[in-house]
């Protein structure tokens with residue numbers, strides 16, 4: 001049978017008047033189809049036969065590892081510069097610090113800093129030293145044995161810095177109900193940024 005390939009072909013069956021028209025697929029569509037077959041073959045060889053490409057799990061592990069490296073570097077940089085970290089006093093920074101405090105610290109130190117499980121942060125007494133570097137350090141490292149969490153695994157360096165700065169605004173505040181009794185001596189002599197009295 002001679003048939004013009006550009007014309008659709010009417011197939012020679014007929015069921016109760018229903019006939020089938022064999023339309024030709026557009027060339028671009030057919031090419032797309034071939035390309036998917038080629039792609040699948042390349043994909044199979046690249047990822048599964050030769051094993052050149054990383055599969056999802058390996059790719060995830062690789063991304064996590066480089067993420068950890070970036071995080072480790074940022075944490076190392078923060079720790080290295082900790083001694084010269086400035087006390088923040090900007091209202092926006094202190095507000096950030098306040099929000100972190102209410103969310104993470106208030107359950108143990110009370111919303112007004114009066115102290116619950118954790119010591120009173122609104123008095124002039126310190127367990128671990130009164131200057132800003134000491135305060136940042138104690139928040140960063142925590143005192144896990146005494147129930148103070150190591151916040152470096154939870155908070156970002158910037159958050160530790162703002163919440164440490166915020167704590168100084170609680171000092172000497174008039175509390176609604178009496179705060180926790182001092183757990184240490186008044187600091188003999190304080191120095192450095194943020195030192196209180």
Ligand code: HEC
Pocket residue numbers: 100101104105106107108109117118119125126127128129135138139143146147148149151163164167
């Ligand atoms: C699970 C309870 C708990 C939480 C939550 C907690 N702390 Fe503490 N914190 C403590 C305890 C307990 C101590 C006392 C540690 C010690 O006696 O060595 C402490 C000590 C401190 C100190 C030292 C006080 C001093 O007198 O030297 C600071 C500063 C401090 N916490 C800040 C924070 C900040 C900021 C947060 C929130 C990011 C926080 N804490 C969250 C329990 C907690």
